[in-house]
Amino acid sequence: MIKVDHASKRYPPGFDALSDISFEVAAGELVTVGGHSGAGKSTLLKLIAAMERPTGGAVLVHGQNMGSLKRTAIPYLRRNLGIVFQDQKLLFDRNAFENVMLPLTISGFPPAEAQRRVQAALDKVGLLGRQKAMPIMLSGGEQQRLAIARAVVSRPNLLLADEPTAHLDPETAADVARIFLEFRAVGVTVLIATYDDSLFPDARRLVLAQGRLQ
């Protein structure tokens, strides 16, 4: 599913965010990437989501080299990818339903079918009763669950999450972690960057320190 082959990322003027990283993730696996903040976890996820290009080595997803993709090919690739962003990136001028609808609108889903899928995704994260709520009216945990619903609504086979349990109280964090485990159980490959990998006891653990795999 994912193959990272001697990948590195250097930001000008000479800061190495990642150095010579190699690992593979098989389909259906649950993998956590641990490490302190600044260790390169977010950069690694950005390389996999083609938000950044590696400055050395290669990152392959579904056998495609993310570093050498044409700009016009990236949108179609991202549609098969569910991403939960560290800062969630919810749109505060749209309600919960519309936020989750956005990926389906982008990929051009027929509206009736899209509506069913949005409701299924909201149901999955326990927000079906709050479709009309604006994000500002949701608690931190609910906002995070909304972000997850948006990431999974197009039923990707790869789910990336960047610190999905940060800033949540332990109970809510466990709740959110459980949702990821449920997706893994139905065959979705899940890669989670987290400083607290104790929430995912079954996961294969990768640990980054100063841009290198431990």
Place this chain on the structure above:
Amino acid sequence: MSMWLHQSGDALRLAARRLIASPVNTLLSVLAIGVALALPAGGQMLLANALQLARNSTPAPQISLFLDLDADKRAIRDIDGRLKNHPGVKAYRLIPREDTLARMKANEGLADVIEALPKNPFPDAFTVLPADDRPEAMEQLAAELGKLSKVAHAQLDSDWARRMAALLKIGRTGVLLMALLLGVGLIAITFNIIRLQVTTHRAEIELSRLLGATDAFIRRPFHYFGVLLGLAGGIVAWMIVAGATWWLRGPISELAQLYSLEFSLRPLALVDSIALLAVAAALGGIGASLSLSKHLRDD
């Protein structure tokens, strides 16, 4: 195709929603565009009315052919035949020299003078109504008819037509100039409004990209935003011109009556109205496109 329709419909709804979301800004923008467009549109309306007035209140231009004094019946029949078959001649009429003499004698001041002449001094004549009333065409026809045998002189009664044509040309150029200038202004207005829109929706644009949106998908709502703004401005311009027409109609009719003219100001013609709206929408779209290519390039 149906996907494209869905997405376009969504983008259009989104654009409309954004327009409505900030009603004061939208209203001011639409007013600015409307006033700018009202000037050339109003100019066009006045021009069309001036043309109408000119057509109605001046006699149709004609060419007078004066024959040689020795032209006989056969020569007249010959010319008659040529005029009948000429494609550039709409209508013509023979004025026999006897009729002219009689008409002149009826004129009190001239009667004595004409009586004193030994013979009829007037030639036979034709009046010709040209099919094409553009000055150049009429002049060409007059020159051609002047060369017919036994035609002594072809006189084109075209001074007024030339003056009118020159005046209308100035009017048309003025309207065009105004339309060009204000069209550029409209593009600039839309350009700036779309720039602000892109800034306002930066987060959404960035997110949409991350969720797999193509450039076309991202541009579409902004593009429609520009088109809708232009269209709304066009409608405002149309209403300004319609209002001005309605307001000016009374005073202008009064003035026309003082000159014994039957004239009432007409509103913008249907074709001109449609053109106004189409141009307004197109300019809004162009402004948006230019702005998007500049402000959406690399993020």
